[in-house]
Amino acid sequence: MSGTGSSDAVVARNVDMDFGTGAMAVKQAGFSLARGRFLTILGPSGSGKTTLLRMIAGFQTPTRGEILIGGKPADAVAPHRRSVGMVFQKLALFPHMSVEENVAFPLKMRRFNPREIPGRVAQYLDLVRLGGFAKRRINELSGGQQQRVAIARALVFEPELLLLDEPLAALDRKLREEMQLEFRRIQKELGVTTINVTHDQREALVVSDEIIVMDQGEIQQHASPVEMYRRPANPFVAHFIGVSSFLAGRRTETGLTVNGSDCAGQAVADIAPGAEARGAIRAEQVRIAAPGDALSGCDTVLEGQVSDTIFEGERLLYFVTLPALATTIQVFHHDPAEHAPYARGATVSVGWTARDLLIFPAKDR
Amino acid sequence: MMSFSQKITVWSLVWFSIITLSLPTLVVLGASLTAGNMVAFPPQGLSLQWYEKIALARDLQQAFLRSLIVAGICTLVAVPVGTLAGLALSRFRLRFTTAIQVYLLLPFTVPLIGSGIGLMLVFGEWHVLGSLWPVGMACAVINLPFIIWSVSSSAVLLDPDLELAAQNCGAGRVQTFLHVTLPAVMPGVITGGLLMFILAMNEFLVSLLLTDARIVTLPVLIYNSIRSIITPDLAAVSVVFIAIALAAIWLLDKLVGLEIFLKSK
Numbered sequence: 329m330s331g332t333g334s335s336d337a338v339v340a341r342n343v344d345m346d347f348g349t350g351a352m353a354v355k356q357a358g359f360s361l362a363r364g365r366f367l368t369i370l371g372p373s374g375s376g377k378t379t380l381l382r383m384i385a386g387f388q389t390p391t392r393g394e395i396l397i398g399g400k401p402a403d404a405v406a407p408h409r410r411s412v413g414m415v416f417q418k419l420a421l422f423p424h425m426s427v428e429e430n431v432a433f434p435l436k437m438r439r440f441n442p443r444e445i446p447g448r449v450a451q452y453l454d455l456v457r458l459g460g461f462a463k464r465r466i467n468e469l470s471g472g473q474q475q476r477v478a479i480a481r482a483l484v485f486e487p488e489l490l491l492l493d494e495p496l497a498a499l500d501r502k503l504r505e506e507m508q509l510e511f512r513r514i515q516k517e518l519g520v521t522t523i524n525v526t527h528d529q530r531e532a533l534v535v536s537d538e539i540i541v542m543d544q545g546e547i548q549q550h551a552s553p554v555e556m557y558r559r560p561a562n563p564f565v566a567h568f569i570g571v572s573s574f575l576a577g578r579r580t581e582t583g584l585t586v587n588g589s590d591c592a593g594q595a596v597a598d599i600a601p602g603a604e605a606r607g608a609i610r611a612e613q614v615r616i617a618a619p620g621d622a623l624s625g626c627d628t629v630l631e632g633q634v635s636d637t638i639f640e641g642e643r644l645l646y647f648v649t650l651p652a653l654a655t656t657i658q659v660f661h662h663d664p665a666e667h668a669p670y671a672r673g674a675t676v677s678v679g680w681t682a683r684d685l686l687i688f689p690a691k692d693r
Numbered sequence: 694m695m696s697f698s699q700k701i702t703v704w705s706l707v708w709f710s711i712i713t714l715s716l717p718t719l720v721v722l723g724a725s726l727t728a729g730n731m732v733a734f735p736p737q738g739l740s741l742q743w744y745e746k747i748a749l750a751r752d753l754q755q756a757f758l759r760s761l762i763v764a765g766i767c768t769l770v771a772v773p774v775g776t777l778a779g780l781a782l783s784r785f786r787l788r789f790t791t792a793i794q795v796y797l798l799l800p801f802t803v804p805l806i807g808s809g810i811g812l813m814l815v816f817g818e819w820h821v822l823g824s825l826w827p828v829g830m831a832c833a834v835i836n837l838p839f840i841i842w843s844v845s846s847s848a849v850l851l852d853p854d855l856e857l858a859a860q861n862c863g864a865g866r867v868q869t870f871l872h873v874t875l876p877a878v879m880p881g882v883i884t885g886g887l888l889m890f891i892l893a894m895n896e897f898l899v900s901l902l903l904t905d906a907r908i909v910t911l912p913v914l915i916y917n918s919i920r921s922i923i924t925p926d927l928a929a930v931s932v933v934f935i936a937i938a939l940a941a942i943w944l945l946d947k948l949v950g951l952e953i954f955l956k957s958k
Contacts, residue, residue, distance in 0.1 A: 387857050408860045408869075420858035424876045433872070437863035481862065 336399070337363045337489055337521035338384065343393035345379050345545075353379040355545040357393070361523070361538070366515050368524045368532040370568070371542035377525045378417075380542070381491055384523065386410050398488050408437070413482030414491040418498075419474055421466045427453070427477050428462035434485045452480040455514065472503050479514065490515070492524040496531065504528075508535050529569045533557065541565050559596070563688050566608040571645075573614075573657035575607040576690070583607075583628075584687055589652040592627035593685030604690035611658040613684035616646060619675045626679030632657075634670045644669055648678055718935055725928035732923050743929040753930065756914040759825055760894050763910055766829025767893035771840050772886045774833070779844025779885075780878065784853075797838040808835055809902040816903060828903045828910065832893035839892065840885030847881030880949040887941050894937065 338361045345354040354376040361367050369377040382388045384395055386407030395402045397410065413434075421430050431449045440448070453459050456476035466474065475495060482490055492511065496504045512535045515522050526532055532539050533553045541548040541556070541564070549561035560566035563574060577586035579600065583593035584607045591607060599605050615623050623629050632650040644661040659678060661669070670676050695703065720734045728738030747753050782793060799808075812834070816827045855877065859869040875882075897912040904913055911934075915927055 385857075385861060387860075406860075406865075407857070408863050408865050412861065414858070414861045416854045416858055418852060418854060420852060420854040422855065422858075422873060422876075424879075433859075433864075434862035437859075437868060437872075485863070 335363050336360045337365075337397070338523065339396040339399075340380070340384075341394050341396075343380070343383065343395060344391045345376070345383060345388065346391040352391075352545050354383070354390075357542075357545075357547055359540060359547065359550050361521060363521050364519045365537045366512070366522045366524065366535060367538045367540065368526060368536040369540045369542060370526055370529060370532040372527055372568070374544075375542040376545040377527075377542050378493060381493055381523060381525045384489070385412055385414050385491055411485075411488040412491060413485065413487035413489070414493065415475075415478045415482045415495045417494045419478040419495065421474060421477055421481070423466050425466070426462070427458065427464050427466065427469070430466065430477055431480045431484050434481060438485050440485070448484060449480075452484045455483070455517070456480045456510075471499055472507065475499070475507055476510075479511075483514070483518065483520065486520075488521065490520045490522040492522065494525050494527070496526070497528070504531070505534075511535055533569070541568060543568075560608070560686070561596075563606055563608055566686065566688075571611040571658055571660070572608045573611065573655075575609070575653060575655060575657075575685075577605060577607065579603050579605045579687065583682060583685060587652065587654045589630070590628070591653070591685060592680070592682035593687045594682055595687040597689055599687065599689050606688050606690055607685045608688065609657070609680055609685045611645065611660040612662075613680055614657060614659040615679050616648070616659045616661055616670070617677045617679075619677050621677045623677055623679035625681065627682040628685070629677055629679035631675060631677055634672055634674045634676060637669060637672060646670065646676075648676060650678070721928050721931045721935070724925055725932045727925050727928075730924070732925050732928055743925045747926050747929050747933070750926070752914065753911070753926075756909055756911040757933075759908060760911040762825050763829045763832060763896070763900070764890045764893040766826055767832040767836070768886055768890045770830060770833040771837055771889040772882060775837055775840030775885055775889070776844050776875075776878070776882050778837075779841040779881065780848050780874065782841065783845040783848040784851075797841060799838065805835065805898045806902075809899040812899065813902045822903060823905060823908065825908055828900055828908075829893065831899050831903055832896050833889065835896075835899060836889055836892045839888050840882075843885035843888060844878055844881040847878040851877045883948050884945060887945055891938060891941050895934070 340357050340359050343354055343357040344352055346352045357376075357380055369380060371377045379388065383390050384397070384402070386402065386405065389403060397405075397412065402410065422433065425433065428449055431452060432445050435445045435448060449462070450459070453462060456479050458473060458476050458480065461469065461473065466477070469477065478495060496507050499507060508531050511522075511524070515535075524531075524535060536553055538550065539553055539556050540550045543564050549556060549565050551559070551561075556565065557569055560569065566572045567574070575584060575586045575591060577584040577591070579595065579602060580590060581601060582590065584591045584605055586607070593607050593609075595605070615626060617623055619631055630650050630652050632648040634646055635649045635656060636647040638645040642662070646659040646661060647656050648659055649656045657678070723734050723736050724732050725743055726739050726741070727733055727736035728740035728742065729736070731737075781787060782790070787793070809831075812827075812831045813822070816822050816831070821827050851874070855873055856869050859873040864872060895912060896910075897916065900910045900913050901916065904910060909917065911930070915930060918924075918927055
């Protein structure tokens with residue numbers, strides 16, 4: 329995902345943003361994004377993801393480093409002259425204008441041929457499935473419809489780049505999932521390069537071609553959703569995406585020794601034997617069975633007690649305390665109807681294969 | 694739900710307030726309709742003779758016209774200045790913000806007679822006393838905080854992202870101001886503008902100090918009249934004043950909607 333080609337829609341090089349309030353908001357951010365791709369910048373609040381997006385929109389100027397849009401340095405271009413459409417977190421629709429006036433506004437400001445404007449507005453309202461709502465006032469629309477107006481307004485002038493600043497954060501879950509698929513459909517239909525910012529890991533996995541995970545102003549990893557999930561670059565990414573349990577120990581030939589017990593695993597980087605290391609294992613990669621079950625195929629099998637069970641609908645989440653490791657790990661159990669769920673306090677066997685316990689250097693966050 | 698006794702208490706208070714507040718108006722209205730020659734309530738017979746008299750009185754008409762001019766000048770000066778100042782104070786971090794906020798409290802702390810004498814000295818030094826525009830300017834200066842407040846209260850409700858969204862749509866600074874910022878604070882501008890008009894129309898003390906016998910405004914003329922004899926024509930003039938104020942409120946309701954004043958937060 330690195331390397332800069334002529335087909336890159338957006339390139340950021342060593343971008344710093346220092347508001348002068350202590351820690352830098354963005355540190356040494358660098359990435360490139362090919363034309364037509366859908367990138368999600370994922371991170372907790374305060375990770376610098378929105379600041380990075382606002383620098384690309386031109387609302388803030390990087391303290392150091394440069395941003396290229398369409399191969400040209402963007403710093404010298406005022407925000408209103410950039411070919412960038414943005415959907416704001418709180419949508420920022422103009423309340424004194426109708427739906428149609430909101431969508432026509434960028435066309436008027438960007439001096440499109442006035443005879444072309446009504447047709448284009450109608451075309452984009454159809455694209456977001458709001459044909460027939462043109463004359464409505466903004467406050468007469470539902471949350472989902474307002475989202476669609478904001479998308480139409482951001483896309484109607486055919487920008488090179490579409491920016492989404494967590495526009496779905498305020499929606500309820502069903503509508504949010506519906507709009508995620510809608511964003512994906514529209515993006516694929518138009519092929520517009522898109523950068524989406526969110527703290528919702530599910531949204532990032534569902535909509536994106538590529539994901540950047542940020543924390544404390546720094547890019548932690550830039551990868552495809554599958555790679556991000558399967559091969560997190562560090563414990564932070566493993567923790568932020570999916571449900572993982574962490575084991576602190578020392579590196580051995582075959583994995584990790586935790587509290588004196590050997591755990592089979594594979595290292596993601598060179599770690600000297602005996603050095604401190606951290607293992608991470610996904611809750612769905614841990615198998616659970618009745619005590620004494622050999623769990624065929626598992627490289628590590630341990631006994632423990634169920635300390636809590638949580639019913640999540642499509643699966644059960646067990647917290648299993650492992651005396652041998654002096655820790656508690658999380659285990660998903662799908663299709664719980666097949667087995668009687670293990671009760672709290674019950675003794676169980678858990679196991680995993682060496683491939684699924686990822687071992688990181690201890691200095692990594 | 695309120696119980697019966699609560700309802701009785703609440704409605705009694707409501708009617709008590711309505712009656713006490715409107716009683717002076719009703720008395721003036723009644724007195725202006727009298728057929729007699731004295732200000733009296735209840736009126737002695739009904740007639741519109743005093744309205745006819747003030748409609749024909751040249752000095753009243755001219756004073757009324759002068760008050761309109763003063764109010765017009767005040768509004769024309771105060772609306773652009775107050776709008777920009779109100780926006781700047783609420784939207785930008787400025788130096789001297791504290792000093793400006795103290796200035797905004799002045800109308801409540803400095804008695805009008807103080808600012809009036811100050812303005813009289815300044816305008817006298819400039820040799821501009823005797824014309825109407827200094828009176829309008831003075832009203833604008835003294836009442837400016839009211840329109841600044843009115844605009845600021847609209848501006849703080851404005852989502853800063855709206856202006857960024859306008860830029861993102863391709864609008865430059867001026868276009869953003871005209872198409873997005875100004876419409877968003879328009880309720881505050883209209884409210885403040887009407888307020889400035891009414892305040893200048895009714896301004897007495899400052900007008901008294903800055904006008905001479907040739908350019909008296911209506912409130913000053915009324916004051917001069919009641920010093921000699923109170924006749925029902927003054928009641929009729931007062932009713933005209935009240936009608937203008939009611940018209941302003943009606944206009945405000947049509948343009949902005951009164952609910953922004955009635956909203957409890």
